[in-house]
Amino acid sequence: MKIAILSRNKKLYSTRRLVEACEERGHEVRVIDTLRCYMNITSEKPELHYRGENLLDFDAVIPRIGASVTFYGTAVLRQFEMMGVFPVSESVAISRSRDKLRSLQLLSRVGVGMPKTGFANSPDDVQDLIKMVGGAPLVIKLLEGTQGIGVVLAETKKAAESVIEAFMGLKANILVQEFIKEAGGADIRCLVIGNRVVAAMQRQGAEGEFRSNLHRGGTASLIKLTPAERATAIKAAKVMGLNVAGVDLLRSDRGPLVMEVNSSPGLEGIESATGKDVAGMIIEFIEKTAKPHRTRTKGKG
Numbered sequence: 001m002k003i004a005i006l007s008r009n010k011k012l013y014s015t016r017r018l019v020e021a022c023e024e025r026g027h028e029v030r031v032i033d034t035l036r037c038y039m040n041i042t043s044e045k046p047e048l049h050y051r052g053e054n055l056l057d058f059d060a061v062i063p064r065i066g067a068s069v070t071f072y073g074t075a076v077l078r079q080f081e082m083m084g085v086f087p088v089s090e091s092v093a094i095s096r097s098r099d100k101l102r103s104l105q106l107l108s109r110v111g112v113g114m115p116k117t118g119f120a121n122s123p124d125d126v127q128d129l130i131k132m133v134g135g136a137p138l139v140i141k142l143l144e145g146t147q148g149i150g151v152v153l154a155e156t157k158k159a160a161e162s163v164i165e166a167f168m169g170l171k172a173n174i175l176v177q178e179f180i181k182e183a184g185g186a187d188i189r190c191l192v193i194g195n196r197v198v199a200a201m202q203r204q205g206a207e208g209e210f211r212s213n214l215h216r217g218g219t220a221s222l223i224k225l226t227p228a229e230r231a232t233a234i235k236a237a238k239v240m241g242l243n244v245a246g247v248d249l250l251r252s253d254r255g256p257l258v259m260e261v262n263s264s265p266g267l268e269g270i271e272s273a274t275g276k277d278v279a280g281m282i283i284e285f286i287e288k289t290a291k292p293h294r295t296r297t298k299g300k301g
């Protein structure tokens with residue numbers, strides 16, 4: 001097969017591993033810089049151009065679209081879909097997963113467990129918002145944040161009020177969430193491919209840190225999932241419409257709670273924690289699923 005990897009940087013671990021996995025399995029592979037793609041959307045036949053060249057004949061595309069280029073990246077991916085190229089995850093699913101509120105709303109609709117979460121626009125509603133999620137301590141999150149930046153733990157009601165009001169004053173979009181204390185500064189990353197969890201790791205935040213992000217000094221280790229955790233991760237990826245997803249769970253007294261669903265999960269942490277060839281499994285999924293020129297969406301939505 002001829003496989004495109006949409007990525008801004010071919011030196012990134014995940015991109016390199018995907019290239020390797022394609023080559024090992026005998027596929028032709030090219031890394032395409034998302035931001036250097038340009039499109040002809042007026043012609044009858046959708047076209048995608050790249051550094052002066054007309055991109056043709058790809059069978060599948062692996063989107064690795066960073067949060068900061070979601071808007072342009074999903075448009076490029078949609079163009080691939082319109083050309084009948086099989087996307088590992090569809091552009092609509094990626095857009096959906098990038099919006100934290102929309103994601104949580106979709107998950108709650110199908111009964112996936114999640115921390116109590118609230119959202120408000122006006123400072124006049126802050127008191128009630130705090131009450132709604134069960135009072136302090138609580139977690140306040142910037143909707144646009146990633147890698148733990150913009151996630152704040154407010155220990156008291158007064159602190160919560162000040163932080164929420166400050167964010168609102170800056171016109172930042174935030175959500176307010178029940179703090180899951182019993183998670184103990186740890187979370188679980190489940191790597192879902194198709195309808196299977198192929199790898200899972202626990203991430204533990206550094207001493208005195210409630211955020212477990214590896215970028216914030218967290219450490220990863222192997223973990224055995226419970227059947228409920230496995231089922232929750234699969235259901236969450238499915239609701240989002242993602243064939244490849246990193247589903248983050250908190251272990252709580254009332255079972256697994258989904259925090260977020262990532263559409264371009266990093267491979268370095270999970271491959272080194274589990275020793276598994278996740279990149280190879282993504283390519284295997286493409287081999288089993290891709291039907292060239294028969295993608296369902298054709299770039300809809």
Ligand code: ADP
Pocket residue numbers: 115139141145146147148149151177178179180181183185186187205210211212213248250259260
């Ligand atoms: P980001 O998108 O920036 O990674 P997350 O929502 O994943 O933001 O939060 C970062 C980390 O903070 C999580 O990995 C988790 O360890 C911790 N955390 C987030 N929300 C909660 C919560 N409601 N209760 C307890 N810990 C939380």
Ligand code: MG
Pocket residue numbers: 147148213248260
């Ligand atoms: Mg996270």
